[in-house]
Amino acid sequence: MHKLYDFMEARERLATIAVKTRLIHSSVYSQETGNDVYIKPENLQRTGSFKLRGAYNKISKLTEAEKACGVIAASAGNHAQGVALAAQRLGIKAVIVMPRHTPLIKVEATRQYGAEVVLAGEVYDEAYEKACELQEKHGYVFVHPFDDEDVIEGQGTIALEILEELPNADIILVPVGGGGLISGVAAAAKLKNPQVKIIGVEPEGAASAKAAVAEGKPVNLPSVSTIADGAAVKLIGTKNLEYIQNYVDEIVTVSDYELMEAFLLLAEKHKIIGENAGLLSVAGLKKLRVRGKTVVSILSGGNIDVLTIASMITKGLVVRGRIFTFAVNLSDKPGQLVAVSEILAEQNANVIKLEHNQFKNLDRFHEVELVVTVETNGEDHIKKITAAMADRGYTIHRISSNEFNEHD
Structure with a gap:
């Protein structure tokens, strides 16, 4: 196990190559979580990652x-x-x-x-x-990516920077893949300020750290499934588990849809692009069960290709209720499509896409299915649209995030 001066020496070693990334205050996440939230943007580090x-x-x-x-x-x-x-x-x-x-x-x-x-x-x-x-x-x-003392030591320099800039930090949220980042950050942070709470955040589909903590030893997951490819690790490091057991207060998991939502909020509100694994701790902000605390979320990386960015934005809009896709069965007679369009116009819903399918329903001579995608202002707006449709006698079926790709 490291001493505080080990991390301080590592910081000097990195002085000529590592960028000292400055904290960014997030009014958006502060409002959403009831805490004073800061983001540590390691996506701005050289090579785009911690x-x-x-x-x-x-x-x-x-x-x-x-x-x-x-x-x-x-x-x-x-x-x-x-x-x-x-x-x-x-x-x-x-x-x-x-x-x-x-x-x-x-x-x-x-x-x-x-x-x-x-x-x-x-x-x-x-x-x-x-x-x-x-x-x-x-x-x-x-050079192991996480199960190595010198690697852990280097990652811990992030905690020194955080606590020097924000000494009163109550909680630091850290992405977890193999465990190298959280090992270094947790050890350095606790050695500098034993009162700070360290929370690890990992994908639901690759929760190797949570499994290891529960079993008291590294557990080889039978499979992993997550959009956070950089954290898709089946087996957490042996050294890393020891650090987690000694220094980490809690580990929580987030879903792929929560990562999509976090991506959209960061891009839209902060103009910051994070990769899926890097977003883990940002998505984890909503899992906090406290209010009024000073919280730092480490955005650990931003290496993401343009096609993935486009997909993340679209899916994030769906998750946030900013894009609303629904299906409705209509009588197969003239004027029905116009009637639905009028309702949507009255509700200020911007139509993005219409799919009028006579062959979707077996009883095609009486009913057809209309699939509509509209841009909205969020869930309250969606409720108003749904109510307006119901008032005119239309029962709609909301297309979920899982179904969205089938209609895209």
Whole structure:
């Protein structure tokens, strides 16, 4: 376990490469949660993620003999870029093994930093196995993304920055994937201020830390399913679990839909783009059961491709009730479509899309299905539209977020 001066020395080591990201006050989340909320924007870090901190700290501490061997890492993307840039700065060969379905933006960014990229496996854990094979075959030094004391030490520098800028912070929310970030942040924060509360946030579909805490040992999840690809880890690190047990107060989970909503709010209200895994702690703000506290949410990364951004915005609008899609059965006779359009116009609902399907209903000679997508001001507006339709004798079926893609 680290001492406070270990993290302070790591901060000095990182002084020439890491950006000291300044806290951003969020009036939006402060109002929504009843707390005084700040965002730590590590998406503005070099390489677009906090991972550079741990990677550079680790590699810079290698002996000359170890540096001569070169380094290897397995990563879903952000650790890859951190290792690649750190190795480039220090003049060391770097090989990165990434899952085959890693977003192209992360693969190309890693190559641009001069690393050799090997694509293998479907998820991080399979890429990790391949990296271990290559490490044994070629004698590279392995730079683990989270289960490593020097990496943990580097990530902990984030907590020092937070508490120096905001000494009265009551709660720090931290994304959890493999556990490296929360290990460093929790240890450094508690050593500097034992009263600060640390809450980890991980995806519902990859809750390896929550499972490990419950069992008292790392648990290998049978599968993971989450849009937060950077946190899709089946097995939390052994060292990381020990840090969590010693320093973390609570772990909560969030759904993919809560991540979509968080993405939309950050983009729309703060003009900040976060990647899915990086948004975990922002989505976790709504899971707080306290009011009137000073809270910091670590936005851990912002490496996301443009197509994913478009999808996240659309789905976020659906989740927030800003896009409302509904189906209604109409009599198959002239004038019905006009009648529905008039109701929507009266309610100031902006029609985005109409799908008039005579063949949807088996009884096509009597009824047809109309699927309508409108832009609204939120849930209260949706209730008014639904009531207005009911007053005119139309029963509508709301298309859920799960069904939305089928009609998109």
